[in-house]
Amino acid sequence: MVRKLAAEFIGTAWLVLGGCGSAVLAAAFPQLGIGFAGVALAFGLTVVTMAYAIGHVSGCHLNPAVSVGLWAGGRFKASELPPYIIAQVLGALAGAAILYVIANGQAGFDVHAGFASNGYGDHSPGKFTMGSGFVCEVVMTFGFLFVILGATHGSAPKGFAPLAIGLCLTLIHLVSIPVTNTSVNPARSTGPALFAGGWAIEQLWLFWVAPLIGALVAGGVYRWVGGDEPRAIEVSGDPQPAR
Template sequence: MLKKLGAEFVGTFWLVFGGCGAAVLAAGFPELGIGFVGVSLAFGLTVLTMAYAVGHISGGHFNPAVSLGLALGNRFSWGELPGYWAAQVLGSFCAAGVLYVIASGAPGFEAGGFASNGFGELSPGGYSMTAALVAEIVLTAGFLIVILGATSKNAPAGFAPIAIGLALTLIHLISIPVTNTSVNPARSTSVAFYAETAAVPQLWLFWVAPLIGAAIGALVWKLLLDDDATE
């Protein structure tokens, strides 16, 4: 079990450090900024690379919503869920702390939003709370369907990390303007505490919506799409 938790810690650290690091350090760099597309690719690549690196140890969740959805989809033990959530959140906080140390080394550094999520005034596009809630629920549900399908025993072997990484990239391409993209409560929680905005009071949405979305995605898969169940 310790190896599984260590893998989830390392994988979540990499996701937050790589994805949020791309947003904080590289997205707005004068003339060389990677923009929304670059940040979207960074998040997708973090999941893809760590899924191959440690997915065989822990399953490669790196996200409390994914762990919940997999438990609901009968792919993961409920007894392991608290430990996974703790490892994911801890890995996320460590990554955010390391990122802050690096980012604060730049002259004139201001944390600003620090890659945090938000709605209303904290939404990149000024989207409402309702829009943010719906986007996070729908996109997390879709993410879980991709994960459950790509890891099905009837799916082509060895390609799941690619499908999951590309799905996360697509999710970011859709929703960075809406919420700065969460679909991951751990990712949202850590960076919010380093932001100079009111990100922390809005954190509730970035736990509630992804967890609801994960439950919906797992339910849709089990009721309508689970080809394993027909074997």
């Protein structure tokens, strides 16, 4: 378990540093800024790279909503939820701390300006309402968990899950950055918000509640749609998946 939690800590720190770092350091860089598309790709790449690095260790959740959704889908033990979520939040804080140290080296940097925090209303990039943000986060997290559960199902093609999951997260960001700056991950939201303070902390509740609702619904729905995992049976002494 210690190795699993260490993997989740490092992986979530990487997600925040890579994804939020692209938004803080590179999105609007003079003349050569990567923009929304670049930030979306950066988040997807953090998941792809870490999925191959630690997927065999901890499952590479990097996200309390993913852990809760996998539990709802019958893929994860309830007893492991609290330590996983704690490790993920601490990892997000570590990633945000590293990003803060880097960003603070630029003249004029103001952490309270946003620091890639998620928000709605006046703090939404597109000035979307709280209601729009809530619906967006629920639906996008549902889609994310639905893809994760499908791509990691025992009957799915082997070896491609990290690519499908990373591309799904990229797509989610392409759609929803203008709405909420994209969370679908309570840990990712918490790390930057604790540094930005003020409004970011006041609005943080939405980026816990909405993703967890979306994850719970996705877990239940996919359990019905996708069916049970293949059952191992003995064939000549070797376990084989049932078809």
